[in-house]
Amino acid sequence: MHPITVTEHLLLHQKKSPMATGQFTSLLNELILSAKVISREVNKAGLGDILGETGEQNASGDTVKRLDEFAHRILVHRMERAGVLCAMASEEQADVIQIPAKFPKGEYILVMDPLDGSSNIEANVSIGTIFSIYRSQAKDLDRDMDLSDLLQKGSEQVAAGYFIYGSSTVMVYTTGRGVHGFTLDPSVGEFLLSFSDVQTPDQGKIYSVNEAYWHYWDGTTQRVVSAFKDPNSDLGRLYSLRYIGSLVADFHRNLLYGGVFMYPTDYRDPKNPKGKLRLLFEAAPLAKIAEEAGGMATDGVNRILDLDPRELHQRTPLFIGSRRDVQKVKDIYEQGS
Ligand code: AHG
Ligand code: MN
Ligand code: MN
Helix, strand or coil: CCCCEHHHHHHHHCCCCCCCCHHHHHHHHHHHHHHHHHHHHHHHCCCCCCCCEEEEECCCCCEEEHHHHHHHHHHHHHHHCCCCEEEEEECCCCCCEECCCCCCCCCEEEEEEEEECHHHHHHCCCEEEEEEEEECCCCCCCCCCCHHHHCCCHHHCCEEEEEEECCCEEEEEECCCCEEEEEEECCCCEEEEEECCCCCCCCCCEEECCHHHHHHCCHHHHHHHHHCCCCCCCCCCCCEECCCCCHHHHHHHHHHHCCEEEECCCCCCCCCCCCCCEHHHHHHHHHHHHHHCCCEEECCCCEHHHCCCCCCCCECCEEEECHHHHHHHHHHHHHHC
């Protein structure tokens, strides 16, 4: 079968889509180039001085790893001059990233987690880059964008996706017309279509959660997690616990095999009553993909894509994956309330 590149796929299979414009295609190509550079560094990690911590903390208070910083810099450098964006936001930067006046602007806004799962870098565990693309509602694209331009509901995303740097480098994305996966063929340096129109199983056999926080969850959350371990629950099957600690890797496995990933509110850290994961940088893009693949994503009560962000680095509890599994979570929270 003739291998299909991302660009071909975008143009061939989505020509009806308003997203097959030149602007969007070049946005995606610049993102892909950035991911290739990050992938090369991730695959060499340990050979250079790219490992370890920078000694700083990011907007979320996380310790910044050199590779976090590297990925952030590569993406900002490449995307600010691509001529397709009017603003960016990164998990690694507290406020809105403006496009310097010397570069042409476009109508799109890029929101990204440059490197997800960075605590796993030294252990050679899969990590990734998560991205969201919105259209600016601003009339005048030449002015500086402010927070109100970026605080859009997840349902407003025109595209969402991730790169996963693992045994191979894979890109998964959607423009609202199905979820498509591409695998980097290093011999030609191209991402080639590896799975088209992914549909996640309606019910899985995997649940993913960090059970170490059991005593920091409220009673209803404990009942939610217990349901996936209870042989007599109406889920009617035995589940396995799989938790890598890299959201992109856990999400990607569950997308393909079926299952539910959970990061509930926990009471370990009074500063973060809404849990650890970020709405704009992690939950919203993955929720867009999950729904496009026939799955669901909730904070336990509300649809993630309906949440109205108030702050750029706002956290949210996240339950995401196979429809039947996520519905079970919602049912228990509903009974519990
Ligand atoms: P990031 O590296 O971008 O900060 O994300 C890390 C997140 C996510 O990848 C993962 O699911 C979660 O942290 C793991 O958190 P715990 O170690 O608390 O389970
Ligand atoms: Mn992350
Ligand atoms: Mn990150």
